[in-house]
Amino acid sequence: MKTYRNILSCFLIVLGLSLSLLVFISCKSRPPREETQAKGLKDYYADNFMIGAAIFPALFDDPVSADLIKAQFSTITPENQMKWAWLHPTPGEYKFEDADKIADFARANNIKLIGHTLVWHSQLGQGMGRI
Numbered sequence: 001m002k003t004y005r006n007i008l009s010c011f012l013i014v015l016g017l018s019l020s021l022l023v024f025i026s027c028k029s030r031p032p033r034e035e036t037q038a039k040g041l042k043d044y045y046a047d048n049f050m051i052g053a054a055i056f057p058a059l060f061d062d063p064v065s066a067d068l069i070k071a072q073f074s075t076i077t078p079e080n081q082m083k084w085a086w087l088h089p090t091p092g093e094y095k096f097e098d099a100d101k102i103a104d105f106a107r108a109n110n111i112k113l114i115g116h117t118l119v120w121h122s123q124l125g126q127g128m129g130r131i
Contacts, residue, residue: 054116055073057102066105070111076112077115083123
């Protein structure tokens with residue numbers, strides 16, 4: 001009976017050590033995964049066509065919106081900021097600040113800037129009616 005207990009004790013000790021070794025080996029450290037940035041629409045369709053959005057400069061002031069534009073779009077088009085009424089609202093007056101802000105954002109983030117209609121029937125400067 002004592003021999004049986006000795007054999008059983010040895011067996012349990014060996015079994016416990018084997019399981020401990022197995023757990024230790026399976027928990028060994030693995031090299032960390034490379035952090036990859038999630039792809040945006042512009043990345044998925046880069047070989048097919050450009051993905052763009054009509055934007056206005058206030059979007060750049062909101063970090064969430066600015067990050068979304070940078071991540072998803074390969075082109076941007078100003079909504080109104082490059083139309084005549086914004087750029088040249090009255091004779092002798094020129095306002096390029098908003099257009100420049102859009103162009104600077106596009107340049108800084110490697111986004112193509114596509115122009116919008118310069119002359120639009122309902123968005124002409126005040127002096128245009130006299131031409």
